[in-house]
Amino acid sequence: MEADQSRLLFLLFLFTWRLSPEVAAEVQESSDGSAASQKPVSLTDVPATMEFIAAAEVAVIGFFQDLEVPAVSLFHSMVQKFQDVSFGISTDSEVLAHYNITGNTISLFRLVDNEKLALESKDIESIDATKLSRFIEINSLHLVTEYNPVTAIGLFNSMIQIHLLLIMNKASPEYEESLHRYREAAKLFQGKVLFILVDSGVQANGKAISFFKLKESQLPALAIYRTLDEAWDTLAIAEVSVEHVQNFCDGFLQGKRLRENHESEEKTPKVEL
Incomplete structure (x- = not known):
């Protein structure tokens, strides 16, 4: 029941985040x-x-x-x-x-x-x-899809139930090389995991980041989420590499959890959304 409430709050946040006039104009x-x-x-x-x-x-x-x-x-x-x-x-x-x-x-x-x-x-x-x-x-979902109010709908309409988020600031010097490595890793999980980029430099993305209880000091980070049962995990990373991403995804797919206290966190309704 608690997981259902959590999922409802999360999906309500994603699906009701309307386009600002500026974003609509860009489309x-x-x-x-x-x-x-x-x-x-x-x-x-x-x-x-x-x-x-x-x-x-x-x-x-x-x-x-x-x-x-x-x-x-x-x-x-x-x-x-x-x-x-x-x-x-x-x-x-x-x-x-x-x-x-x-x-x-x-x-x-x-x-x-x-x-x-x-x-x-x-x-x-x-x-x-x-x-x-x-x-x-x-x-339009790509190997790596940038998270925004519009693409969020397509992401959660996908049949792929596991979503991996790279949360980092696009203005950082390491961004371009990190994105390149992240895309290379995405090719290894095509059809299994949706790879998503969340720009932590965008203020509106703060709610998505807080869903995973991440602080700015922990970024960049990887967050993985399974839509079916609300299971999720995070990993703060100093450097984005294909190996780090692959190991994190493989571990989650095999049922390994880095932070077991997620179980207690998931029982608390995420009212901040």
Whole structure:
């Protein structure tokens, strides 16, 4: 019962943390002017489409039977807004048949958990730029996904139940190299663990950090969390290395706990959320 209450509080915090006007504006705004000339990749056969999906962490494909529908121009505009997503478009009948497409559909494929999500014809008929942006933003999970109000929804909608968080300040001199090593470690646990980055320099992330009872003096740190039963653990680290991350994940997956007092902590409702 206590674990259920804890999970409810945690999920309420994540799902009700609304976008600030500034964040919402960033989602709608193009990353830079150089993207203006970019277009979706034309996918004209099944092998090319399969290769395109396999090569991307996140691939969004517009499967259109009719290129005159309003959603096509909206789809093209998304290319300029999401620089870390691969966009493709296809009208080829064999491609559509291979992916069981029977109407105009926009599908998102993500490598991290081999998931496929789709906006079907009935959704596309009433789609607008805001809805399409939000669909892509929420569901674009990468090998390492940065935690924010929007991606939090997609993270907790994933079928992967174990989430690993690297909590560190992105402004620190060690950040770039640490992120590189963290990404390398993420490849070892693809499909098993979602790797998340939490920027401790963002004030709003303080609630997520306090959930794991971490203090600023303990950062950077790793925190691992299992959505099914509320089990979690933390590890303060002076240096992020593939070995440290791998050992921490392996230990948790094998049932080892670094801090046994989590059991008593989990019985206390986390009212700070």
